[in-house]
Amino acid sequence: MFRAIVDLDEEEGKRAGVKLIKEKIDPVEGIEKGLSKGMKIVGEKFNNSEIYLPEMIMAADVFNSVMEILKPHISAERLDKVKRGTVVIGTVKGDIHAIGKDIVAMLLETAGFTVYNLGTDVATSTFIEEARKVNADIIGLSSLLTTTMPSQKDVIDILKETGDRDKYTILIGGAPTSQDWADEIGADGYGETAESAGSLCSELVAKKRII
Numbered sequence: 388m389f390r391a392i393v394d395l396d397e398e399e400g401k402r403a404g405v406k407l408i409k410e411k412i413d414p415v416e417g418i419e420k421g422l423s424k425g426m427k428i429v430g431e432k433f434n435n436s437e438i439y440l441p442e443m444i445m446a447a448d449v450f451n452s453v454m455e456i457l458k459p460h461i462s463a464e465r466l467d468k469v470k471r472g473t474v475v476i477g478t479v480k481g482d483i484h485a486i487g488k489d490i491v492a493m494l495l496e497t498a499g500f501t502v503y504n505l506g507t508d509v510a511t512s513t514f515i516e517e518a519r520k521v522n523a524d525i526i527g528l529s530s531l532l533t534t535t536m537p538s539q540k541d542v543i544d545i546l547k548e549t550g551d552r553d554k555y556t557i558l559i560g561g562a563p564t565s566q567d568w569a570d571e572i573g574a575d576g577y578g579e580t581a582e583s584a585g586s587l588c589s590e591l592v593a594k595k596r597i598i
């Protein structure tokens with residue numbers, strides 16, 4: 388699956404996905420160790436001008452095709468079903484990267500959370516309005532561009548201004564973000580991978596005794 392992403396080979400990706408399921412290998416492990424690692428290489432190649440935007444789009448298409456095969460086989464037991472909660476998640480304004488955020492949303496759903504996936508390029512006000520509307524416990528903010536990271540801070544700043552900050556647990560993620568950035572902007576948590584997001588959400592929700 389790793390090679391299929393790097394070689395932009397959709398058919399090979401699908402074959403590898405089917406083989407993984409047949410051999411009863413954990414699909415989440417396949418996503419993290421195969422597909423996501425391949426995407427990192429694609430990003431590096433793009434950075435070094437070895438490939439261009441159309442190739443990045445093709446890599447994303449391969450990723451999504453393989454995900455369609457793996458998705459139905461991700462079992463709920465794979466993740467801790469400690470506490471449930473409601474999560475509003477999206478990619479921040481100006482950013483159209485969807486793949487990582489969609490994996491996080493999917494894994495949270497299989498972990499028993501109710502997830503409202505707002506999509507990409509989500510306005511700051513939309514995160515807040517939706518969280519209010521669905522009485523969310525957690526707001527998940529994804530950012531893949533250094534230029535859009537400040538939008539994660541904007542959501543937190545506005546919640547502080549309106550006195551609503553403590554109503555929500557705020558989780559950030561995306562390749563350029565870090566625990567340091569989470570601390571700096573006052574987020575409650577940072578998830579490096581989708582898997583860690585699942586356990587982090589359960590942990591944070593339990594800690595805040597929201598449920």
Ligand code: B12
Binds near residue numbers: 446481485
């Ligand atoms: C695929 C891709 C695209 C695709 C996106 C397709 C889609 N539908 O999502 C397309 C081709 C559209 C694209 C466009 C662009 N891209 Co792009 N893209 C990538 C690439 C190769 C992979 C991203 C990805 O899907 N990774 C796989 C997923 C599984 O990983 P992930 O997103 O990091 O998510 C994981 C974790 O971060 C975490 N996570 C993610 N979100 C969240 C949220 C929460 C709450 C939590 C807890 C965890 C979490 O969990 C996920 C699963 O483990 C990266 C390279 C990279 N190394 O990231 C560049 C990259 C992000 N892109 C980059 C750039 C520059 C662009 C463009 C500006 C290019 C251009 N010139 O137009 C545009 C921006 C468009 C826009 N306005 O957003 C740069 C960003 C540089 C920077 N630091 O700012 C990168 C790093 C490439 C590079 N090396 O230069 N891109």
